[in-house]
């Protein structure tokens with residue numbers, strides 16, 4: 001008899017996160033447990049009730065309040081799951097704070113970096129040690145996370161960096177944002193871009209340290225790019241949504257990577273989009289839609 005599999009998704013009360021929980025709950029078995037986590041108790045309870053009532057749901061689903069900016073809470077949950085179940089099988093770091101063109105990027109930077117990057121780092125520090133053999137840990141990033149999206153002078157800050165060095169680079173960017181010097185130093189105006197580059201660099205940093213122990217145990221640590229999804233987060237930033245996916249559609253490729261029977265070592269530590277590994281230096285500093293001005 002195999003032991004129940006344990007899955008956890010952060011920022012899962014709406015959007016892609018909720019669709020990932022719904023997909024896991026439909027694809028795992030009745031003994032398995034999916035933890036739907038989010039920062040707000042009411043929104044977590046509502047999303048959990050909705051997925052539990054879905055006829056496609058097969059596994060158990062449990063709502064848990066988890067604010068990913070509280071690194072201590074992330075560690076406590078990892079420890080609790082290790083004590084309760086002997087580890088975790090599937091972990092997705094998905095949470096993101098809202099970002100809007102209506103307010104200045106520097107005004108929104110602290111919250112955005114603390115959730116997207118602080119949250120990913122907390123998960124990357126606390127969960128790999130409790131990932132069971134065959135386990136998978138994904139950080140939901142974006143194709144904006146390749147180094148080519150930065151000006152060449154900034155790429156060495158992240159290329160081959162350790163997790164501590166990624167944190168240092170993020171802090172120097174944060175300081176520049178608040179000092180009003182970020183643009184003259186070459187940082188992209190849209191803060192989503194350096195944040196995604198840093199998420200991918202953080203995944204690479206942890207994967208580089210763990211590769212030798214993870215690959216023989218068929219564990220996967222990777223960054224995932226879900227493609228454009230129609231959610232409140234993306235709505236203000238793009239004009240053409242004709243090719244955008246629903247969260248449910250976008251969840252499919254991420255779940256395929258997560259639930260893959262055997263890891264492809266080529267995906268370990270990489271940024272993967274629809275099953276394909278993206279080149280480390282892909283991308284060019286992005287251009288926003290015509291007429292979109294970011295304060």
Ligand SMILES: NC(=O)c1ccc[n+]([C@@H]2O[C@H](COP(=O)([O-])OP(=O)(O)OC[C@H]3O[C@@H](n4cnc5c(N)ncnc54)[C@H](OP(=O)(O)O)[C@@H]3O)[C@@H](O)[C@H]2O)c1
Nearest residue numbers: 011013014015016039067068095096142228229231233234
């Ligand atoms: N949408 C796209 O086109 C697209 C494309 C590429 C990558 N992605 C990535 O996909 C992920 C999900 O995006 P989405 O579009 O589904 O966004 P979303 O609908 O805005 O969902 C973000 C989720 O993160 C949660 N969150 C915010 N702060 C949190 C915190 N401190 N602790 C825990 N959870 C927190 C939100 O909870 P509340 O409801 O409480 O705010 C919400 O559930 C993000 O990492 C995003 O960058 C999205």
